Structures are given as structure tokens and as C-alpha cells.
Amino acid sequence: MAEQPANKTVPPRSNARVIGWCLASVAGMFAFGFALVPLYDVFCEITGINGKTSGRYESTERSVADMSRTIKVQFLAQNGPDMPWIFRPVARSVEVHPGEATTVNFYAENPTDRDMVGQAVPSLSPSEGALYFHKTECFCFNQQPLSAGQNTEMPLVFIVDQDLPSHITKLTLSYTLYDQGEPQAAVTETTSTTNKTIIDNG
């Protein structure tokens, strides 16, 4: 069966070269599929798609508060599946001026009889506003361990950018708290263990 009837003319290009190019493209596109993951994050950060808020905001200049505008920032909190913690914002909403740093707290309590670790995942609506919402300090940057029965108030410090488009008057920030299982021995007490940060866009 193997006999390949010989064509009299030599092919203009070698098959090996075509296969080589094709396989390179296949490998490239496979890699591209995976590259879409970080690319998507970058894209989200630039455009604010999907309400993904960016990571810790490092202010380069002292921002001046724009006292002429008031923005309502509304907070939502919910638990992921099978997360038994009590989790809610201390204040339902606050009114802020663009440019001023504001601190709010979220209350979390672990009512179970086992030590647990939670991770809050932020999301902002309208997603267009995500570009203009800067968190300088957030409990969502790190995992939050709570031992059995313990409760805590977790801080969030944020600045609404002065460049927030004028048609946006209200921002809704939502946190979903997920169960991350048992705390590991190395990280028990402190919340500032940065190497446990698994969410770099939070």
C-alpha cells in the first residue's frame, strides 16, 4: 500500500517545509490559547471589561478631591457555594468625592467549629467604572484566615478617580467570598502574608 506512484515532476515545495510551518502554527496557536489568559487580564485592566478592578493602587501624586461631584459607592457581599461565613459590608453605601481616599469596613465571621480561610473576589459595576476605581488597601488582596468562631472587620481603602466619566453617578462594588479550605500551618495568624496572594487582579 505504501507505494506512492511517482509523480514525474518534483513538487515545487517540499512537504517537510509545509508540515514544519503548519506544525509551528499549531504550536503557536496552542500557546496563543493559553496566552489569552494573561492577555485577557491585561485587556480587562486597560478597558475595564467585566468589572475586574485592578490591583493595589500606588498613587504617584497627591490627588486633590473634587468637591463639586458626589459619587455613591454601593457595597454588596455574598458567599460562594458552601461558604458558611457571615459576610456583609458594615455600611451599605457611602457618598464620596472623586479624588478623596475613603475607608470602609466589611464584617466577616466564621461561625463554624473549624479554622477556615476565605478569599474575597471583587467585581465592579458598571464595568466601565472599574478603570476609575482605585483600591489602595483591600482585604481582597490577601486570603483571610478566621479561626473557629472568630470575627473581624476588614478594611478597604479606595479612591474614585477624578476622571470618572460624568454619566456615572453610582458605582457598585461586589465581593464574593470563597472558601479556600483549611489554613496551612505556615500562615495562621497574619493576613499580610503576601506570598499567599492568589489573586493578583483583586
Added chain:
Amino acid sequence: MRVHAQRVGALLGGLLFPALSMADWTVNMTPGVTGTSNDIFNLHMTIFWICVAIGVVVFGIMFWSIFAHRKSQGAKPANFHENTMVEILWTLIPLVILVIMAIPATATLIDMYDTTESDIDIKVTGYQWKWQYEYINEDFGYFSNLTTPSDQIRNRQAKGENYLLEVDNPMVIPVGKKVRFLLTANDVIHSWWVPDFGVKKDAIPGFINEAWTRVDKPGTYRGQCTELCGKDHGFMPVVVKAVPEEEYNTWVADQKAAAEKERELTQKDWTMEELMERGKTAYATACAACHQADGSGAPPAFPALRGSAIATGDMAAHIDVVVNGVSGTAMQAFGGQLNEADLAAIITYERNAWGNKMGDMVTPKEIFDYKNQQ
């Protein structure tokens, strides 16, 4: 036969006049009851008629060619086979038509993205397989479950008027107010749709989406979940009641009072009979979808409760499963979804129904303490 003839007539009529709407043979989109849904409807009809016009011209020429240029009619083939001018023409003309379509579409879309201040904010959370509505400025919320009885679905009973489109607790909104929906999901992606409002938005776990509506006509509006979310995707309807503002305010006050009463219920002393009675109803809405009304379950995903090790075993373990769920399985943590009275009633019911004869009971107060101490 007459009925059938009428139906065929209706069908043909429907094909000819898509704007015509009939009880059963509905062939077109609803114009709906909001500005957005009307805009969408007009857009839909505009594009539809443009398509019909293009179709008539193109297919007209084609059918004429097929008819007139048949070989059996003695047609001799012409020789032409290219013309750049014609090609450019039929590239540009569709382009112009598309621009004409895009202009109203863009305007409608911009309007849908209106972010001005709303009067009422409602958080909508999708669960497998129910919706939760939370009135976040009023501090109350509740779940909205399908109420169509299983007997109707399984064809053991005549189907009701709103078969599969009826719920125990519909969302209630006032007419004439801008209502903002904040959508998210607990488990998988769901999608919240009310055709009459022209609102459809995905509810995505971990993420928040928003949509808005302003309904001018009081009434009950029905929709469904439109993103495949598992077994009972077809059984989680959306029902919204739009009521006059005064009625809405009364309703809100009632809801707040009811929420307060639930808290009192927790403190009340319950008898076994009361718990069993309440448990039967609560079980039917919260548990029967998976574990079945007779506790037989649907193994392996949904274990049977009749004679099960959990329901006939240690009380503390039973409470733990119901309140905290079983991670990695379909068993959700109901602690956050149901009030203490319902949790206590369901657990008591499961231990004493379908031949399970544990004879013990747990009170709402005990559940309350369990949830707060553990």
C-alpha cells in the same frame, strides 16, 4: 376538523403577517411594556423587513432565472462570467444597507447602557435552580421557586394556565420607577430574562452585572432562565409583578414585618406536628427537586433520604449537612438560603417522613444557636 382548519389558517396568516399575534400561534416578538423593549421591537421589525426586501429581490431574480433559463425551454447559456463593476456595486450597496441598520441599533444600545441614578436597586442571584431577590436598600430578600407541581410536569394532573411560569414569591417592582438589577450567581452561570422588559443579562458567579428597566404598565410579567445551568434549567422561571407605587410601599412594609416575624418564629416554641407540617411544604420547595418528594432521590448525584445514613443517623451531622452543605457535591449550604424555622422543619421532616422513624426533632432556636456558635 374545524379547529384544525382554523389553526392552519392561523399558521398561514402568521407566516404572512409576522406582526400578528395570537394566543397559541404566537409568531413574533412581544413589543413589551418598557421603552427599551419597544425600541428593540421596532429595531427587530425594521431589520426583518429589510431582510424580506433583500430576499424578495435576490430570490426573485433567482427564481426567474430558474424558470426562464431552463434548458427544457431551449435556453442557451450566455458567455459572461465576470464584471468588476457589478462586483463592486454589490459590495457597496449591502454596505450602505448595513450602515442604515447599524444607526438605530447603536442608538438603542447606548440607551440601554444608561447609568443614571435608579430609584430601586434589586440584587438578583442565580442558584441551581432558583432566583434570589434582595432589596438591598430595604434589608430584606427572599428566594423565588417554581410552584408548578411535579404532578403537572409528570402528566399526572392537568397543566395550569401558567405552567412552568409560576413562582411562590415573584419579584415586585413599582411602575414608573427606574429599577436597577444587580446580577450575580452562586454556582454556575444563569441568565435572567423578562421578554416584556427587553432585559436579559447573565448572572455570573463571582461577578456583578447590571441592567435596568422602567415599567409603565402594572401587570405580571413572566420569563425564564436562558443560560443552560444544569438539570432544572427549564424549571427556574422569572416572575415580576409591577404594581402601583402605593401598593409597592405597602408590600415593602409587609415584607419587612414578615422578616421581623420570621425572627420571632425562631424564638417560638414549636411542636412536632407544627414542624412536620411546615417541613413538608418547605421540603417540597427547597429539597424535592433533587431528593424527590418521596425522599427517593436520584442516585448517584442526589442520594435517597428515605432510610439514609444521614437522615436516620446523628442529629448534629444531619444539621451540618443541611446548613453547611457538602463541598464537592451538588448539596448546597442551605444555612444562608433558608430561615431557621424552615431549616428546623425540614430536618425534622426528613427524620420522620417516608418511613424514617427517628422520633426526634430540632427547634428553630436550636438551629439559630447552632449557626451562631458551632
Added chain:
Amino acid sequence: MSAVAGTHAQDHHHGPASGISRWLLTTNHKDIGSMYLIFSFTMFLLGGTMAMVIRAELFQPGLQIVQPEFFNQMTTMHGLIMVFGAVMPAFVGLANWMIPLMIGAPDMALPRMNNWSFWLLPCAFLILVSTLFMEGGAPNFGWTFYAPLSTTYGPPSTTFFIFAIHIMGVSSIMGAINVIATVLNMRAPGMTLMKMPMFVWTWLITAFLLIAVMPVLAGVVTMMLMDINFGTSFFNAAGGGDPVLFQHVFWFFGHPEVYIMILPAFGAISQIIPAFSRKRLFGYAFMVYATGAIALLSFLVWAHHMFTVGVPLAGQLFFMYATLLIAVPTGVKVFNWVATMFRGSLTLEAPMLFAIAFVILFSIGGFSGLMLAIAPADFQYHDTYFVVAHFHYVLVPGAIFGIFASAYFWLPKWTGYMYDETLAKTHFWLSFVGMNLAFFPMHFLGLAGMPRRIPDYALQFADFNMVSSIGAFMFGATQLLFLLIVVKCARGGVKAPAKPWEGAEGLEWEVPSPAPYHTFTTPPDVK
């Protein structure tokens, strides 16, 4: 399709081996083409049977035949089998049979790889179908397998599903490489690119699309595999992932995939319409450009499947405009087909009937596509039966009718006998009526508000669902007639001449019918 494409008196070269080893070990493009086509038809019947289960359940409101869990498995498997098992292999089969004959090549460029790429397919589908018998059942999350329903909440068989997708992806990629190498390297002297038949052109472009997107599909299922089994969080919000990312990556594959399923049909139709119009294809060059333009644009429109997930305004507008733009090259193709028929000399044999139905019904699918592209209106259409109607109009009279038209067109070349024209016309008319009866009412259902992928529905949808089911049963049963026609044709009948169609042009009609086991061992002269 052809068990007879075998020994021929004038064949001076080695004929096929006998027995099972002929099929297991063959490197002959005609044998492999036949195997692809037979495999595809088998899958078509299997996927069709699942569609019958779906339509039987939806015949009346209420749950009567299957449970919702199994219903979801049926919709999922029906989609996967039809896309990856029926339509794609059928086109690869046609490519195997016809591309070497059309460009004057003795065989495909990579005959051994050709054999592998075929035999991977039965393996992949054996795995996929076996999931039906596993604990927890087959995949039940729709053919689009959106995370997290398919990852965190997927059945245990999901891993096997992923493995099957990997294997069929490898098979498709090997098939595509083979087509590219064949078209680029094996053309007879004088067969320049712009002289190639349209079918070869569309397949070349399809092959590039396959190379570009099948690895992305492999990537996305690999990410799923890692999320399920290795604790990563690509699509799991709890670990910092994003379920919407899944949809972006999936549709980056998914939209070009739609064109992978239709471009070869465009090519085949562009062969058939001129043949039965007895007139050259109008605007050949523009047909090639239009195909290329469709392929390029297909990479820029993926998010039109995701208008309701919360894409920002600017994104919505971009994807809406880009999607509308695809209508332009698609329109050019339709206009050129009409111009080809215009002032021709038409006869209406079965291939032409299917081709004309293709043009009309595919255009209707195109129109509903145009409506779906309008983002605000899509908020009402999205995930309703309107979408189901749309893509079935594009795929059934598009891809499937394209395949039937090709099969009737080339059957005489494959078997050496003419098929039964009366039966073939019956097949056409029953398919045509059944198909429209099944899918046209779905437009109404969707507009009236019926979501897709539901096992039971509200009472106002009952009447059209019944009509649709009747149409579907009719269409399904009719396909057995096709089997009969092909078997009958393969077993004998009126001898077919080398060129059975008066107006047909191309190298494939210069070899005898049936095509000898080895053809063009000496390259033909291309004028």
C-alpha cells in the same frame, strides 16, 4: 460511500489489498475518502437519533420520555456528534476524494498521515459515545460546555470528553495539514492557484482556519482538564479565575469553526451551480476574495455570542459592526451564484435541487444571523429557539445540503453508476419539506420567548413544538432513503460515463468512472 472504487481493468498499478487490511492500512486517498464519508454518515444517523429523542420529548409539554438529566446529555451529544462527527469528517472525506482528482495529483501529499488522521476519529468517538454508559452520564453541559457548569459542576465523564476532543482535534489538524501540503505541492503543472476549482480554494482556506483554531480548542479543553484535575483556576472565580474568559477563548475557536463547517459547502456549491447552469462560475476571483474575507473576519466577531455577559458598550459596538460586515462577502457569494444561474441553461437534477435549496435556505439563515448581529435585538433573541432556528438553517440546508449535493454530484465518479434520479428527487423534496417544517417554527418559538436547551416548556409553545417535531421526524426518516440510494448506486445500475453531467468542468471528469484506484500517476496537462 464506495466499496467499488476498487480494481479496474485498466489499472496497471497495484490494486487495493483485499480484506480488512485494505481499510486498516490503506493510504489511498479514495479509500480514506470513502471511509470518512461512511463514518460521517454513521455519525449523522447517531446524532440524528439523538435529535429524534429531543424532538420526541418536546413533542408535547410535560416530561414524558426522558428525564431532564438525560435530555441535557442528548442536546450536548447531538451537538458534538453533528459538528465534529458528521459535518467536519464529511468535508474531509470529500476533500480526500476530490482534491487530488481536481488538481491532477496522484494522491494526497501525506498518505500515511491521512490514514492516521482517519483512524483517530473512530477512537475519539468511541470514547465520546462511551461516556453515555458511564456513571453520572455523558457530558450534559451543552456543546459549548461553558465553565463552571462543565468544570466544577461537570459529570465525572468530562475528562473522557476532553480526551475525545483532543483526539478529534489532532485528527482535524492532521487532515488540514494534509490538505495544505497537497494543494500547495501536488498541483499538476499549469494548475496555478487562480485556476484551482472553487472547492479546492475553499478547502485550502478552511484548512488554514483549522490550523488556526483547533489548537485554541485544544488549549481551552486543556485548561478545563487542569481546572478539574490539577487544581488550577482558569475559569473558577473562587481561585481568581473568570468564567467569562472561558467563553472568550471558546468562541475565539467557535466562530471560525462555524465557517469551517460552511466554507467547503460554499466551494462544492460553486462547482455544482455552474455545472447545471452550463455556464462558467460568475466572478471566480471575487468568490476567492470573498471566501478569504469571510475567513479573516471570522476571527474578529467571536464576542457576538456573548452580548448578554456584560461586554461594555464599546465592545458591543465593535463586535456588532464587525459581525454586520461579514454579511458583505457572504452577500457577494450569493449574488455571484445567482449571476451564474442568470441566463444559463438550467436543468434540475438532484445535486442542483440541493444546491438551489442551499442558496435560498442558507440565505434565510444569513438573514436571521444579520438580525442576531444587532446587539440590542440580540438581548431578546439570545439563547432562545430563534438562535436554534438560525444555526440549524445555516447548518442543515447549508452544510448538510451541501454535502448531499456533493454526494449526488460525484457519486457517479465514485461508484461508476448513476444514482436513481427519482429516488434522489424524492429524498430532496422530503428533506426540504421536513427540514423547513422542523426548523421554521423554531423562529416563532424563539421570538415568543422559548429558551433553548429546556426539556419542557410553557403551554403557549405547545403547538409549534408539535409541528417542529413532526417535521424533524420526517426529515430524520428521509435520511434512511439516502442510505438506500447510495447502497443501490454502489451495487450497480446505469453505467456512468467519465463525465455524466453535461455542463461539468474540471480534471475529475477526465478520468473514467469509477475513478481508477490510482489516478494521475502522470500529471495531466492543464490548459
